[in-house]
Amino acid sequence: MSLPQIDNGVVIPPSRWKCARCDKKDKLRLNLTDGMILCGQKNWDGTGGNNHAIEHYKETSYPPAVKLGTITADLEAADVFSYPEDDSVVDPLLALHLAFFGIDFSPLQKTEMTTAERELDQNTNHDWNPIQVSGQDVEPIFGPGYTGLVNLGNNCYMAAPMQVVFSTRSFNSRYYINQSSKMAFEMAPADPTADLNTQLTKLPHGMLPGKQSVPALENDDKANARTTLVARKGVGKANSAIKQILQMNTNGSLASAIFTGCP
Structure with a gap:
C-alpha cells in the first residue's frame, strides 16, 4: 500500500486514546x-x-x-x-x-x-423479536397479493426480491396490469423459458390475482405458493454477468431484477 504520511510531529501514546473532536474513548x-x-x-x-x-x-x-x-x-x-x-x-x-x-x-x-x-456477530446474535411475531399463534392470510413463493432450496434469495419488486406500481403496471401472460408468450422467442419479459410477466400473474392464495390443505405447506425457478433462468439469460451474481445473493438478485426488468 503506497501511503504518503505527513510528518507533523504527532506521536501516539500506547494507551488512553480519545477522539480529537469529542469524548469518545472506544471504537x-x-x-x-x-x-x-x-x-x-x-x-x-x-x-x-x-x-x-x-x-x-x-x-x-x-x-x-x-x-x-x-x-x-x-x-x-x-x-x-x-x-x-x-x-x-x-x-x-x-x-x-x-x-x-x-x-x-x-x-x-x-x-x-x-x-x-462485528458484522458476523450482529448477523448471528441480533434479536429479531422486535420485528417478528414471536411466541404467538398467527392466522395465515389469503387473497390477492398474498401468494407466496416456494423455496426450492436454491432460490430463496430470488423469491424475496421478486416479492419486493412486484409490490411496486411500476413493475405491476408493466408486467401485470398492461400485459397478459398470453400476450407475453405470443411475443416470446423460440424458448420462452429464457425470455426475461415472458417470465417477469408470468410470475405476477401467478402471484397477484390470489387464485392460488387459498387455505392450505393439511400437510400441504406449498398450496399458497408459486416458484421463481424459471424466472431465475430468464433473468440470468438476460445478462450473463448476472448468473454469477445470482449465486445465493439477495442483494444482487434485487439489483439484477431492477436493472434488467425495470420499465
Whole structure:
C-alpha cells in the first residue's frame, strides 16, 4: 500500500486514546496519513461513534484508518479501513505506518472487534423479536397479493426480491396490469423459458390475482405458493454477468431484477 504520511510531529501514546473532536474513548480509528485519532461511525440505533473519522476523511481525503482496539502483535488481524472503498483492506506495511507515529504494536492487546467480526456477530446474535411475531399463534392470510413463493432450496434469495419488486406500481403496471401472460408468450422467442419479459410477466400473474392464495390443505405447506425457478433462468439469460451474481445473493438478485426488468 503506497501511503504518503505527513510528518507533523504527532506521536501516539500506547494507551488512553480519545477522539480529537469529542469524548469518545472506544471504537477509535487512527488515520494513517496524519495521525488523527477520531471516533467511528454512528449506528442506526445511536450507538457507536459520532462519525468524526469519516468526516475527517471527507475534509482531507486521507483514506486509510486503523481501528486502534484491533492492533496486536498479529498485525494481519488489525482492522484497516479504506474510506474510498468503504471496506476493510490489507495494509502490508502497517508496521511501518504505525512506527511513523511512534506506535510499538508488539505489547498491544485486542480490545474491540474488527468490522468483519462485528458484522458476523450482529448477523448471528441480533434479536429479531422486535420485528417478528414471536411466541404467538398467527392466522395465515389469503387473497390477492398474498401468494407466496416456494423455496426450492436454491432460490430463496430470488423469491424475496421478486416479492419486493412486484409490490411496486411500476413493475405491476408493466408486467401485470398492461400485459397478459398470453400476450407475453405470443411475443416470446423460440424458448420462452429464457425470455426475461415472458417470465417477469408470468410470475405476477401467478402471484397477484390470489387464485392460488387459498387455505392450505393439511400437510400441504406449498398450496399458497408459486416458484421463481424459471424466472431465475430468464433473468440470468438476460445478462450473463448476472448468473454469477445470482449465486445465493439477495442483494444482487434485487439489483439484477431492477436493472434488467425495470420499465
